[in-house]
Amino acid sequence: MADKHDKPGDLHWLVRPQTIRRLWVVFAVVLALTVVAGLFVDLPGHFVWDGEFWFFAAYGFATCAAMVFGAKALGIFLKRPDNYYDD
Amino acid sequence: MTIDQISPGLVLIVSAFALPFLRGWLRAALILLGPLVALWLVWQIPDGAMLTTKFMGLDLVPVKGDRLSRLFGTIFCIMAFAGGLFALRQARTIELSAAMFYAGSAVGVAFAGDLITVFVFWELMALGSTVVIWSSDTDAARKAGLRYVMIHLLGGVLLMAGIVDFVAAKNTVAFGIGPIQEVLTVNRPGTWLILAGFLINAGAPPLSAWLPDAYPESSPTGMVFLSAFTTKTAVYVLWRGFQGFDVLIWIGLFMVFYGIIYALLENDMRRILAYSIVNQVGFMVCGIGIGTDMALNGAAAHAFTHIIYKALLLMSAGSVLYMTGKRKCTDLGGLFQSMPLTCICGIIGALAISSFPLTSGFISKSMISQAAADQHLALVWFLLAAASAGVFLHAGIKFPWFVFFQKDSGMRPPDPPWNMRLAMILFAALCIGLGVWPEPLYQILPLQSVTYKPYTGYHVVEMLQLLLFSGLAFFVLLPFMKRTLTISLDVDWFWRRFGARLAREFAIRSNRARGLTADRMQNRLEKALETVFHFHGPKGILARTWDTGTTTLVIVGLLAAYLVIYFV
Numbered sequence: 001m002a003d004k005h006d007k008p009g010d011l012h013w014l015v016r017p018q019t020i021r022r023l024w025v026v027f028a029v030v031l032a033l034t035v036v037a038g039l040f041v042d043l044p045g046h047f048v049w050d051g052e053f054w055f056f057a058a059y060g061f062a063t064c065a066a067m068v069f070g071a072k073a074l075g076i077f078l079k080r081p082d083n084y085y086d087d
Numbered sequence: 088m089t090i091d092q093i094s095p096g097l098v099l100i101v102s103a104f105a106l107p108f109l110r111g112w113l114r115a116a117l118i119l120l121g122p123l124v125a126l127w128l129v130w131q132i133p134d135g136a137m138l139t140t141k142f143m144g145l146d147l148v149p150v151k152g153d154r155l156s157r158l159f160g161t162i163f164c165i166m167a168f169a170g171g172l173f174a175l176r177q178a179r180t181i182e183l184s185a186a187m188f189y190a191g192s193a194v195g196v197a198f199a200g201d202l203i204t205v206f207v208f209w210e211l212m213a214l215g216s217t218v219v220i221w222s223s224d225t226d227a228a229r230k231a232g233l234r235y236v237m238i239h240l241l242g243g244v245l246l247m248a249g250i251v252d253f254v255a256a257k258n259t260v261a262f263g264i265g266p267i268q269e270v271l272t273v274n275r276p277g278t279w280l281i282l283a284g285f286l287i288n289a290g291a292p293p294l295s296a297w298l299p300d301a302y303p304e305s306s307p308t309g310m311v312f313l314s315a316f317t318t319k320t321a322v323y324v325l326w327r328g329f330q331g332f333d334v335l336i337w338i339g340l341f342m343v344f345y346g347i348i349y350a351l352l353e354n355d356m357r358r359i360l361a362y363s364i365v366n367q368v369g370f371m372v373c374g375i376g377i378g379t380d381m382a383l384n385g386a387a388a389h390a391f392t393h394i395i396y397k398a399l400l401l402m403s404a405g406s407v408l409y410m411t412g413k414r415k416c417t418d419l420g421g422l423f424q425s426m427p428l429t430c431i432c433g434i435i436g437a438l439a440i441s442s443f444p445l446t447s448g449f450i451s452k453s454m455i456s457q458a459a460a461d462q463h464l465a466l467v468w469f470l471l472a473a474a475s476a477g478v479f480l481h482a483g484i485k486f487p488w489f490v491f492f493q494k495d496s497g498m499r500p501p502d503p504p505w506n507m508r509l510a511m512i513l514f515a516a517l518c519i520g521l522g523v524w525p526e527p528l529y530q531i532l533p534l535q536s537v538t539y540k541p542y543t544g545y546h547v548v549e550m551l552q553l554l555l556f557s558g559l560a561f562f563v564l565l566p567f568m569k570r571t572l573t574i575s576l577d578v579d580w581f582w583r584r585f586g587a588r589l590a591r592e593f594a595i596r597s598n599r600a601r602g603l604t605a606d607r608m609q610n611r612l613e614k615a616l617e618t619v620f621h622f623h624g625p626k627g628i629l630a631r632t633w634d635t636g637t638t639t640l641v642i643v644g645l646l647a648a649y650l651v652i653y654f655v
Contacts, residue, residue, distance in 0.1 A: 012424050015495070031559060034551045041544030046460040046468065056472070056552035063473035064480045064560035067344075068567055071351035079352065079573040082415075085583055 031057070092138040094150045094198050095128035095160055096208065099167060099191030103184045103215075118171040118183060125194060126164035129157055136200050145260050148200025153263075155387065155533040159197040159323045162391045163190055166315040166398060173402050173510035174308035177409060182222035186312040189215030193316035197323055202250045202260040202281075205324060209246060209288075213239035216317055223306035234582065235301035238287065238294055239317075246284025252277025267328040282329060289321035289372060290365040291338050295345060296579035298365055303357040303414070307405035310357060314364055314401050315394045322371045322390045326533075331378025336467055339373025342366065343474040350481035351568070352575045355414050356404050356490050360397070363440065363482040366474075367393050373471070374455040380537045381461060385454025387533050392447035392521060396439035399514040400486065403433030406507055407490055410500035416570045421495035428502045430491040432511040439518040441483030441554055442475060447521035449550060450528070450541040457539065475550070476557035483554070484561045489570065 045051020
């Protein structure tokens with residue numbers, strides 16, 4: 001296996017564009033399945049909305065987006081070159 | 088003395104001192120068998136005080152067993168064994184000795200039945216861990232180690248001050264009879280001083296910066312040990328001493344999000360994992376704050392599983408660092424091609440830290456959220472759910488993606504030597520094993536009043552939706568997470584920059600003052616010397632050679648004066 005992708009320009013099968021496209025398709029199917037699965041299990045719903053079948057999908061995506069942008073906003077103030085303490 | 092009176096930690100501490108004198112297979116045997124003997128001793132200690140003694144009129148209990156002690160003792164010994172295997176042929180002897188000493192002290196805390204014994208082992212842990220950091224033998228590690236030991240000695244001082252107040256109030260140092268805030272009441276300063284001492288080691292705010300500052304400067308093998316003991320003994324003592332203390336819920340949640348945000352901004356792979364230690368300990372501290380049996384069992388179980396998967400992640404990162412000498416995400420990438428085993432083990436650790444179903448994190452962390460739901464703590468529960476998604480984002484995908492995939496760095500290092508591979512395989516197997524078959528862990532949890540079933544349709548769908556859509560967010564937002572050659576300012580700025588500037592400012596002023604004083608002193612001295620020279624120098628009036636006539640005249644004058652004075 002290893003010698004197959006040692007030649008220049010020859011990508012490892014896992015990082016070839018068509019594999020990546022296929023992985024995205026599989027990922028989309030799995031995502032859809034987890035949401036559909038929400039319809040078939042008993043979600044107790046302790047608070048508001050958390051008993052909806054789509055809740056954790058939407059909440060997971062939204063909170064992660066918020067954390068990424070929140071971190072980016074904080075980064076404006078907190079980021080320094082990585083040799084900041086070196087001198 | 089019977090076998091159940093020996094603190095299992097002592098075996099490791101004695102091994103640490105014996106290690107430098109051994110070579111070859113004897114050395115390897117000690118590194119691997121020491122922790123196993125200690126593990127055996129852990130399970131020889133029944134419930135109750137096994138060894139008591141007197142010190143300054145106080146009853147000390149150096150060895151006291153119960154379910155919680157044995158749980159933490161067990162995982163500390165397993166960690167010492169796997170860490171020893173990982174570091175067997177790569178770490179310097181001083182690092183391995185210090186690590187064993189450090190592990191032994193942590194086990195000592197787990198079996199301490201009084202606050203003085205806790206304090207003694209607490210300080211020994213600080214010493215051992217500092218030497219582990221220094222063992223990496225770089226300038227950065229020496230400086231970071233010094234900052235690290237300063238913070239921990241401060242924590243020790245706070246703890247001791249709290250213990251003194253405890254003794255003043257109750258005339259006892261017994262630990263673990265009940266939560267300290269109930270024994271001492273919240274109004275006593277001792278309660279807060281002891282809490283502060285414990286929290287510093289847990290990596291809690293405001294001083295959490297010591298952890299991501301110091302740990303990543305240790306050697307590739309050193310950080311594997313460091314990740315396990317200090318923060319988890321803090322979780323242990325908080326569990327025993329401050330269960331149900333409300334403020335811990337919010338401190339824990341702060342740690343959880345602090346870890347996520349800083350890890351998202353970070354470029355150094357081992358610092359990402361250091362921030363994620365604070366994040367994970369946050370879950371445990373929050374669970375201890377909730378304080379129900381479910382939450383407490385969850386916190387204890389999470390400490391157990393966390394030690395394994397965090398060590399596994401750091402073994403994977405350590406292997407990459409050992410083989411490539413590189414730590415920054417910007418320098419890494421594409422390593423899955425030549426380090427498949429390190430990559431797979433790293434991914435298993437990443438899935439476990441993210442609490443993916445069928446991994447160890449899933450069967451422990453979900454107990455803490457369940458406890459929040461049971462107590463109808465809506466805000467806490469929503470924040471914990473967001474944090475679970477965030478863990479996948481900052482550690483679960485970010486670490487393997489930037490180290491093993493993303494761009495091709497062009498580097499093709501092989502997997503690390505056999506002992507490092509074996510240690511990774513062992514811990515990866517434990518991550519999956521505990522996830523698939525959690526019963527053995529549930530059976531040794533401290534509180535047997537609760538039963539928990541992790542694999543319900545609800546829990547599995549909840550986690551899968553949260554995590555997979557968190558993964559979707561990661562890949563959709565990847566352009567916003569481009570790695571930069573930066574660090575993020577943290578509280579340590581105050582002692583690394585502000586303090587240094589303040590000191591420099593004072594140094595300039597005091598230098599000037601010293602200069603002026605020195606000048607003035609010199610002037611005076613010179614004048615004094617001039618005067619002496621004037622009278623006693625070669626041409627000074629008192630150093631001239633006189634001729635005999637003048638001398639006779641002066642003597643005649645003196646005699647005449649004498650006669651006059653005599654007659655008057």
